[in-house]
Amino acid sequence: MISELQFLPVPATDLDRIRCNGHDDHGNPLVARESGAGAPLRCCLRLSTDGERIALIAYRPSALGGPYAEVGPVFVHADPCPGYAGPDFPADFRERRAVLRPYDAAGQMLDGVLAEPGTSEGELKQLFDDPEVALVHVRNVIAGCWNFSVRRA
Template sequence: MTTTNHSALPITPRALKDLRTTDDAGRLTTPFTDAEGGAPLRCCLRRAEPGERIALVSYAPLRRWASEQDVDPGAYDEQGPVFIHAEECGGPDTGALPFTNSHRTVRRYSAEGRILGGRLVEDPAVFEEALTEAFDDPAVELVHVRAVEYGCFLYEVRRDQEVRGD
């Protein structure tokens, strides 16, 4: 975890309710027991503990955000695999940025849902810098933090959700 002035946003409770039944690709959700643990959960932004019931679902984060904003993400509408708890959970228990212990990309999006660029973050020590740099551009409305290896969505940070220090 990385301490930050920005807030990582998990998948919303409303979206999680949908995803626990049918994912964004239209497939029925099939929960399973994570015997080993370690799956990066997007509902509470932590790794699964051995024995927890989880599900691997297809999720379209930009599509869901764009529908809230009444914009069309066009070709940038991606969906991909994410792990969630099979049942409702308490959400994140910390304000620190999760999953910063590996190479990540910080992908920037405009208010119209278009990609404005991104940055590869190889060192957890510069994660905060990468987010600050992204939001220094007034055209950036939100960023997605993604895994480099598979491109999986990890979490979102929105401009209007920044935690500002005095």
């Protein structure tokens, strides 16, 4: 059931470290900029509104490691923020197309799914019917950028 899934943003401990250091874990400076509306924020799992202070950082989202654990660009709030603790699929990401990339417990990628707007939740539930699936990345369709991870609660 979808209520038994956890939706994982960039963890607060990683954000604290990156904001404190003034650069991401890959040496790129944390440069705050004023956001337009609609940047997908990987800290709070919602789209930005006009005028928020955000930053583009490089982030490696897969704690499983392995060769598939690539680094990519993500928008986060430049300053401390509430994060995301909701039990539900993040509302701002429901009506977006997405690539759902499942991984096994060793971090190897299994078959992916292209989800049309409104179908990501149902597709996720189906992916997790497979006991091999340990983690799923929800990613943007064109650039492939990671939006958030999903695992069983």
